Amino acid sequence: MEQKKIVYSGIQPSGNLTLGNYIGAVRNFGKMQEEFDCIYAIADLHSITVRQEPALLRRRTNELFALLLAAGVDPEKSILYVQSQVPAHAQMTWVLNCFTYMGELSRMTQFKDKSQKHSDNVNAGLLDYPVLMAADILLYQANLVPVGADQKQHLEITRDIAARFNGVYGDVFTIPEPYIPEVGARVMSLQVPTEKMSKSDPNENGFIAILDPPDVIMRKMKRAVTDSDTENAVRVAPEKPGVSNLIGIYAVLQNKTTQQVEEEFRGKGYGAFKPAVAEAIIETLKPIQDEYARYLKDKAQLEALMKQGAERAERIAVRTLNKAMKKVGFILRSY
Numbered sequence: 001m002e003q004k005k006i007v008y009s010g011i012q013p014s015g016n017l018t019l020g021n022y023i024g025a026v027r028n029f030g031k032m033q034e035e036f037d038c039i040y041a042i043a044d045l046h047s048i049t050v051r052q053e054p055a056l057l058r059r060r061t062n063e064l065f066a067l068l069l070a071a072g073v074d075p076e077k078s079i080l081y082v083q084s085q086v087p088a089h090a091q092m093t094w095v096l097n098c099f100t101y102m103g104e105l106s107r108m109t110q111f112k113d114k115s116q117k118h119s120d121n122v123n124a125g126l127l128d129y130p131v132l133m134a135a136d137i138l139l140y141q142a143n144l145v146p147v148g149a150d151q152k153q154h155l156e157i158t159r160d161i162a163a164r165f166n167g168v169y170g171d172v173f174t175i176p177e178p179y180i181p182e183v184g185a186r187v188m189s190l191q192v193p194t195e196k197m198s199k200s201d202p203n204e205n206g207f208i209a210i211l212d213p214p215d216v217i218m219r220k221m222k223r224a225v226t227d228s229d230t231e232n233a234v235r236v237a238p239e240k241p242g243v244s245n246l247i248g249i250y251a252v253l254q255n256k257t258t259q260q261v262e263e264e265f266r267g268k269g270y271g272a273f274k275p276a277v278a279e280a281i282i283e284t285l286k287p288i289q290d291e292y293a294r295y296l297k298d299k300a301q302l303e304a305l306m307k308q309g310a311e312r313a314e315r316i317a318v319r320t321l322n323k324a325m326k327k328v329g330f331i332l333r334s335y
């Protein structure tokens, strides 16, 4: 029997997920389950590299867990768990720290950006963030890691750390490859369509949150900037980033090519197009929102699923951790 490849991905419980996160990542979580053995973590250990309000972090962790279930992650097919519930992550990070150079870490683009943005709190965790991420990936012997542009460098350092460790001790870790899902129109801001849609956009009209109710989605879409030309044509073009973005969104959600979308709206203009995009988004998100509400209401079920996920994750993680610990010369505790 052919072994399925292992996919690993983590997602932080900070901020509300947007339509961009949905189209770029979360939507694929469900799809990948058919082809791969998928392991999905709520990366709460990563989140505290930036100061968090405890009650809010707790709430968001629950919410994100429920949201991933609602968006199609099947806890029987995949492993869905909360990172801080599996101690092996912190333990593995320590060992890997000793195989990572300060120079490598201080060169990371995200570290440089974040230490500027949070200059009052440049803590060691912020620097060490990529090593924790390497521990996540390597503990599960992942073959594939879906990554956006912002995490590509972290996957590269993961590969370097793994190869360095393997070079000393033999094949302990699988070297992971980046995985680029087939579709994934990059979703841009509705207000500044040359920038990526971001949940931390201070202008709420720039993004659609996965949990935005229908009237809010409709309103934000109607306010979405279409371009300053007078042509009023639904057409993909570099000089029309606003309309092009909306066409991309509509195409992905309707499973159409952008040409088919242009065809569908030929001669109809933005007035007809924008509400149609809004409807497509509402139609996609509505069932997820309903399921989400159902999961969140049932705290006992959520807790049971978290426990099950952590147990299943831990079994795999501990196997790798023990192997690495033996290699470096630790005496494993007997039980």
Ligand code: TRP
Binding pocket: 008, 009, 010, 011, 012, 043, 046, 132, 133, 136, 137, 145, 146, 151
């Ligand atoms: N650092 C990732 C992010 O913020 C989240 C993450 C944590 C992750 N561990 C991971 C992603 C392992 C992929 C693999 O987006």
